[in-house]
Amino acid sequence: MKTIKILSTVAILLTAGFVSVAFINAKPPVKVVKPAFDGKGFAVVELFTSEGCSSCPAADAVVAKIEKESAGKPVYILAYHVDYWNRLGWKDVFSSADYSRRQNTYANWLNLSSVYTPQVVVNGRKEFVGSQEGTLRNAITAGIGKAGKATLALDGLKAADSQATVKYNADGAGENTALVLALVEKNATTVVKAGENGGRTLSHVQIVTKIQNIALNGHKSGEANIGLPKNFTAQNYEVIAFVQNVQNGEILAASRAVFPTVSASN
Template identity: 40%
Template sequence: MDLFRGLRLAFAAAAFFGLASAAKGEEQARPRGVVELFTSQGCNSCPKADAYLGELARSGDVVALAYHVDYWDYLGWRDTMATADNTGRQSEYARALGERSVYTPQAVVNGRVHMNGASRGKVEKALGSLKDAGKGLTVDLSLSEGVESVIIEAGAAPGTARKANLLLVFFDPVTPVEIKRGENAGKTVTYWNAVSGIQSVGMWSGQEIRVEIPASELKKRGAAGCAVLLQSLDEDGNPGAIIGAAILDTPQG
């Protein structure tokens, strides 16, 4: 266990300082896009996608989030990071995208399209083609940590104003897990940006806004990092297009 703890601290520090270097200067460039991976420790086709998501997370120009789902737990290994809310978010995406079923590893890019999360070419193509088509991240969004609060600032809409939901997504930046049973028994897999909770913190209506969240909220959640997504909702409240995103890592001490 001491080895895993050391690995986790080392990876978290590397991720933090890498992102901090990229963020130097008065303004931080918009990410290329958002990749949300639905994965499971009990899925034998997921480690390849998990490794790729780790690369995206370390790149610093993609908001990469891993949602561990619980519907593969019956195969013999209970995913240590799965939550019912993560499974619920994937089901909501399925309804929004007109799909009848869910699967792992599934990557959803910018809330608009989905594909196998291990298909690097398809994910990269989606990031590029969505941006070229004006369906990338079009609204400036920043997430910063003050003395007593976490500050979210969203810019104005570049075109016609539309409403979107501001979501705080809490995650653990890096976690090595030794899997002892199930389809991945005997493997130690390092998971990046595993989501532990999502919280709506307000609505955006196309105008500049600034929202402050008590820093104690992160401590209460026990999260080492968080991201903010500016995401539209469909008529049924299902997640839609993501038009802004930013990420903040807080290294564990």
């Protein structure tokens, strides 16, 4: 499902000797507010996308631009490739039913009648079309400008025996919360051979390759494991985690951890 928006309305007025056409102008462009990275808040940007959707590459490009600009800042981008486009001619290698289920969970939390691609959800509470760059930038600014309701620290991330292990400490998480742990591939490229994007080479960033929810149940600290793919390299993967209210979807805190790399000997 793709979102279609009517940009202008045409009213045709007929008179005795001529035809006049009146256009109702589209809404003015969104005024973009520049974020101030002062350490008070954060922005978790969850993009629901698919290689089988012709509207999605534009949204992928927007989040790639923002990901590059916000390196080292409290902006956490996760791209989930949903699987419901796979039946239309191209199976997205990054897709998973888990991500489609997560998107449907957001539909319930946000009282939406349906899901669509490309869709972005920021900090679990605001959703819109993923290619709307101005709206996304303003949502990021709002998230960063508002202090989180909890804090999350990750430590000791390591990879061994086909799985990653990380320690976490979630202060102030409270009841009805879960730690959402995502393994993220930083970038990849696909040559799409069929479907709506057939013949295109698509570039992706911040691809979620595995996700799991860990109920906190009032316990603020612990150790979590997540499986690693066969093509894992420390340089091209990271872990993003956030604390989420499981009743309404609000994200209370977020953090990331990078895998240690071994320097080559001189």
